[in-house]
Amino acid sequence: MAEPVPPSFYAKVRSGPCVYCGAPGEHVDHVIPLSRGGIEHPSNLVSACGPCNHSKRSRLLWQWTPSKVAHAVESSPEVRAIWLADGSTLQSQLIAKQLSAA
Template sequence: MRTLVLNAGYEPLAIVSFKRALVLVMNDKATVIERVEGDPVWGSHGVYDRPAVIILSRYVRIPSSRRVPVTRRGVLRRDNHRCGYCGKAASTIDHVMPRSRGGADSWENLVACCLRCNNIKSDRTPQEMRWELRFAPRPPHGSAWTVRGTERGDPRWEPYLALAA
């Protein structure tokens, strides 16, 4: 069981175990705003509801440079598992500017790609192939990318994640 942690300004911060969330609540560092009904936790000092969403009592400053690391899985997820060239189902990623020509492993240079397009394109640029990308690749944004674990989220988290998007 996991719990969404919100900053004092209702900004999603992290996903933690319900035990960690309960410790924050018991130490008056957070308040429960959404509960899991029907399955309380019995402690030596009382009964506690299992928290689904908690909000911190004090604002925690987060660095503005919270960048999402580039991964194969992340590129496929950003592009909805669709090829950046033909739009079919993608299972690989492609460097728009090939690595052999100085292309970087960056959000702006990687796109999801189907096996067919990846093999045909090979070590060439889309301009050399006379191909066009279906979209301009860019870094992902929003709480679904900065807060790990929200893609397999609890329905009770939705209103709080929607505020941050």
């Protein structure tokens, strides 16, 4: 079981730019939502603006907006690590989503 994340860590994360679009951060997002098996741990917490946080909701990365996921993978070591941990599956699903939208 993960240790509780201190409020000071939440404040630090929230003060950064949104990893999904670069706007000012307002919220702390669980990259892998708690409802989808994510954990309450610094490696799963990133800054998100209100619109991105509300749009992502409880989606996994591959289920969400490809351009925002790409921005997060490029700008956030936490998101990049999660993406690469299951990269082949996530990338395949993301590519399929992009093709079906075209």
